[in-house]
Amino acid sequence: MTEAGERRSGMLAEQDDEREATWRERALNAEDALKAAHTEILAQRTRIRELLGEIRDLEGEWTHEAIQRINTENTTLKQRVHQLTADNRTIEERLKAARSNLRFQDRRVADLEAQIADPSARVQP
Secondary structure (H helix, E strand, O other): OHHHHHHHHHHHHHHHHHHHHHHHHHHHHHHHHHHHHHHHHHHHHHHHHHHHHHHHHHHHHOOHHHHHHHHHHHHHHHHHHHHHHHHHHHHHHHHHHHHHHHHHHHHHHHHHHHHHHOOOOOOOO
């Protein structure tokens, strides 16, 4: 009985040691992951500060008048694009109508040529 109890105690101690080793390994992995995350966060914060500095530098180069002028030019260009789009649509409609008229005229010419070639085969208009 004593031996069985000692074996059982030994087995429990081994299982505890194995569990403790597993938890120790997990804790070390978690610490490594935490260090990597802190390093990444620090790098991202540094990059954000650099970008914010660049934005401030760029904003400092533009005067209020220059920004207003660019906005006005942008609005003018948008209106011009709108006008050109409308003009293009109108021209496309005219081109479509001209092509339709040309097809009609080609058929009419073909009919007239057929009448000239064979006067007996008159087609009623």
